[in-house]
Amino acid sequence: MSKHKLLVAIFAVGMTAAVFAGCSNEKNTSNGTITSGITLFGNKYTGSYTGELNNGNPEGKGVIEVDGDIVSKVEGTWKDGSLDGKCTITYSDGSIEEGDMVENRFDGEITKTFADGTYNVMNYNSGIPNGAIKYYDSKGTLTDYDWNYEQVPIKKLISQVKDVKYSQLIYYPDNYVGKMIKATGTVESVYEAKINAYITIKDSDGKIYVCKCKNMKVFNGRQSISQTYKVGDKVQVYGYLLKTDMYTHFNDDKSTKYNQYTGTLPYVEVVYSYDVNAGEFNPLNPSYTYEDVAKNPYGYAGMKAKVNGKVNYIELNNKKNTATIKLEVGNKQFYYVNFKYNKKTKVLPAINDEITIEGKYYGIYKEEYIKNVDDIGLVDDDDIEYRYEVYPYINAKNVIENK
Template structure:
């Protein structure tokens, strides 16, 4: 055991955020001090604990107390790096419990306020992500927030400024996030992203874009599945100034499965196209009107629809229309689905099965992906099944143009969007029976279920329509015999 003066290097004023996003290590500076590396600011404090070869190794405590900071960090160290459980206690009574691996916050983190209320979230290799569960001092879930690129969406919204259209088309990019209020004129999708033509209250056109496939682990915008005519307030950053017709990826007119005919699987391609064209005709007009104009492209992280009900984290409605309209508010929420398999595609070489299931009594359609173990029985088309799973964003049924060309995509080098990683995630089962965690990354192009639409390693250069389904990542499937 020893005690000596050291420095803690830390970025920003929120220690917990910095601890989550930076590797923490103690290195020997000279015979009189050690330096605790986190980022760029310096805090001086005292380390007391076990050491090995001059580095903290074993149980140890770092304490700092001055006019700006007053906290104590206690935990396990290994070769100068934090490893295992760590507790940070603040002078005002607040505290943080976290898990570290190789000096980076990894796993479940709990931040307690002085009044006993607390928040729980997950980190992977120093990167916080997903939903933040908020509880009162009695342990009752009473709200939530979300991380987007390691910042909370609530804080990003608070920092947003009213958009100045002329400035957004100017020669300098604003650093601040923008707030834009207007009406949706058209919605398009590529294989992985959404593109929305929005007219603000002065009739200025914008293009809003975000990832709208399976839930993106670190960069998921909390945006509803928007429709033409929705009056919204969107929040995001200026991404570029460009024309719609310069976009390289194929774009299809986007609609919800509830807007498609119930018998679409039995319709001919021509009949289905005629029906979908009537539903989405105004989208083509909006595209053609703006195709060659230079527009501000806004990478959005959140959007709210005027007049829509607030999402209740403590008791989600589980209504199908709410689920399909708000796929990312429902992400990682548990659901039990019983219904008939309308379509089944087994990917034996990859170890999973993809299903379209019609729910009993309602005929609501869900996309389900199930990663099975060796020896499992697998469902077939027509089977009655019960699925337990977690909501995981949208599934996209892509309908190519009749003269589309097939493009090869090297998906063998792309991680599967529904793969579960070995990272520890928030276990919220002790807080709310409907909420859990799915550690899924969708920074890649997702495999598409329909073998008659798109194979695993193929994309199309022209897309006519994209139909969105609720996506479930199944944890188990029971075949009713």
């Protein structure tokens, strides 16, 4: 699927046929055919638009036949001359892309079907592809799975990685900044911050890498697909070299103190990583066990969830009509659940209620607390250390009380 944002603008440049008779009103609506220009994926095309018009601009349902080598036809719902609503793009190679447009951008679930009948499905957020890419054969069987990182499939990024000696990263970092590298080693430390997780790993030669993983759900296309780790795990990491530096804290998270090592270290923004001993997550055959979901929170993100448990804690946000539920499913095993309630919601669960959650996995939730809270009155604010417990997160569609 395209790696670029979808930006569409259409403008009338002349009449190619008489406007067909329509019932005029104060908005001057009609049906007709006009010659129009269209900017699609940053490329401009001209073509013939046929459909509903308002003051000479596309408004309502219509289709434009495009003279171009990439796109041949765009059909959909138009508003004020732009695509807004259901849309189908037909490409010159015979493939078809279908989904919703919001303000000229793909938004929501988009399907691209190829000439041989195979297709893939992914989600867009304001024109940017995010999260999983699901690949299907012509019979509708799921055959492969991938994830987007900055609008590029991760498998494609990983295929571009080349082995680089550690000394090269240290002494000639400018040659590698912004390039994909890989590192294999044992986790020496794990630091959780508000948005990121930072791990330090030591390779077989005793060399240290500082690795930054975005482990809160993000919509800028830079969501790290990383497992959760503990000290002692052997991991394989793929990511972009940001720089090499000495650290007293972790770059953009000054609240996370860092003084375990001295000297210049490579700093990597992780795109993909996994526990070598546990193995990579297999999205074609997920187990749905708590242990597997907790280990692979963004592997499961977007998959259907159905979980039974006991309400350990619940907090209501009456302004947003949302409830946050901490659901206990085993010994020290918890899910955090977001649930939007409304007038049709009969009963909200209470603490210790047994309930069933139905919805979708959404990554992780970080439960924040302050280290040494009993001593908080004895220290300056700058000395406060925030800590986080990490749990799998579910967006619930239904909350059912088990009676």
